[in-house]
Amino acid sequence: MHLKIVKNERAGQVPYGWRLAQDGKTLLANAKEQKAILLIKELRAKGYSFRAICQDLEKRGYESAGRAWHPQTVKNILRRAA
Numbered sequence: 001m002h003l004k005i006v007k008n009e010r011a012g013q014v015p016y017g018w019r020l021a022q023d024g025k026t027l028l029a030n031a032k033e034q035k036a037i038l039l040i041k042e043l044r045a046k047g048y049s050f051r052a053i054c055q056d057l058e059k060r061g062y063e064s065a066g067r068a069w070h071p072q073t074v075k076n077i078l079r080r081a082a
Contacts, residue, residue: 016065016077036062037081040074050074 014020017033036057043053050071057069064073 013065015080016073017081032062037077040077041081044074044078 014027017030017037018027019030020026021028039057039060039062040053043056044050048056053074054069054071057064057074062069064070066073
Protein backbone atom coordinates (compact mmCIF):
# COMPACT_ATOMS: atom_id res chain seq x y z
CA MET A 1 0.00 0.00 0.00
CA HIS A 2 2.86 2.37 0.76
CA LEU A 3 4.07 1.95 -2.82
CA LYS A 4 0.64 3.01 -4.15
CA ILE A 5 0.73 6.14 -2.00
CA VAL A 6 4.23 6.98 -3.23
CA LYS A 7 3.04 6.54 -6.83
CA ASN A 8 0.05 8.83 -6.07
CA GLU A 9 -2.42 5.96 -6.68
CA ARG A 10 -5.55 5.08 -4.70
CA ALA A 11 -4.79 3.07 -1.61
CA GLY A 12 -8.14 1.83 -0.35
CA GLN A 13 -11.76 1.45 -1.24
CA VAL A 14 -13.72 4.00 -3.19
CA PRO A 15 -15.92 5.92 -0.71
CA TYR A 16 -19.68 5.41 -0.77
CA GLY A 17 -21.22 7.93 -3.17
CA TRP A 18 -18.33 7.81 -5.61
CA ARG A 19 -16.96 5.61 -8.39
CA LEU A 20 -13.67 5.47 -10.24
CA ALA A 21 -13.33 6.99 -13.69
CA GLN A 22 -11.81 4.93 -16.49
CA ASP A 23 -8.35 6.27 -15.65
CA GLY A 24 -8.58 4.41 -12.33
CA LYS A 25 -7.62 7.52 -10.35
CA THR A 26 -10.33 10.15 -10.67
CA LEU A 27 -13.40 9.93 -8.43
CA LEU A 28 -16.75 10.62 -10.07
CA ALA A 29 -20.04 11.08 -8.23
CA ASN A 30 -22.44 8.13 -8.18
CA ALA A 31 -25.83 9.85 -8.51
CA LYS A 32 -27.95 7.24 -6.71
CA GLU A 33 -25.50 6.94 -3.81
CA GLN A 34 -25.23 10.74 -3.57
CA LYS A 35 -29.04 10.83 -3.16
CA ALA A 36 -28.71 8.30 -0.34
CA ILE A 37 -26.08 10.50 1.35
CA LEU A 38 -28.40 13.52 1.15
CA LEU A 39 -31.21 11.45 2.64
CA ILE A 40 -28.92 10.25 5.45
CA LYS A 41 -28.02 13.87 6.25
CA GLU A 42 -31.69 14.94 6.22
CA LEU A 43 -32.82 12.08 8.44
CA ARG A 44 -30.01 12.64 10.92
CA ALA A 45 -30.85 16.37 11.07
CA LYS A 46 -34.43 15.36 11.93
CA GLY A 47 -33.12 13.35 14.88
CA TYR A 48 -33.26 9.83 13.46
CA SER A 49 -30.95 7.30 15.11
CA PHE A 50 -28.35 5.54 12.96
CA ARG A 51 -30.40 2.32 13.21
CA ALA A 52 -33.59 4.12 12.13
CA ILE A 53 -31.72 5.61 9.15
CA CYS A 54 -30.61 2.09 8.15
CA GLN A 55 -34.19 0.86 8.28
CA ASP A 56 -35.42 3.82 6.23
CA LEU A 57 -32.73 3.33 3.57
CA GLU A 58 -33.59 -0.36 3.26
CA LYS A 59 -37.32 0.43 3.06
CA ARG A 60 -36.66 2.90 0.22
CA GLY A 61 -34.51 0.39 -1.67
CA TYR A 62 -31.11 2.06 -1.32
CA GLU A 63 -28.28 -0.46 -1.50
CA SER A 64 -25.28 -0.31 0.77
CA ALA A 65 -21.75 -1.05 -0.38
CA GLY A 66 -22.01 -4.41 1.40
CA ARG A 67 -24.92 -6.69 2.14
CA ALA A 68 -27.08 -4.65 4.50
CA TRP A 69 -27.06 -1.22 6.08
CA HIS A 70 -25.36 -1.02 9.48
CA PRO A 71 -25.42 1.89 11.93
CA GLN A 72 -21.62 2.19 11.84
CA THR A 73 -21.71 2.44 8.03
CA VAL A 74 -24.17 5.34 8.24
CA LYS A 75 -22.02 7.01 10.89
CA ASN A 76 -18.91 6.66 8.68
CA ILE A 77 -20.73 8.07 5.64
CA LEU A 78 -21.83 11.10 7.66
CA ARG A 79 -18.31 11.62 8.97
CA ARG A 80 -16.85 11.56 5.43
CA ALA A 81 -19.60 13.81 4.04
CA ALA A 82 -19.11 16.48 6.70
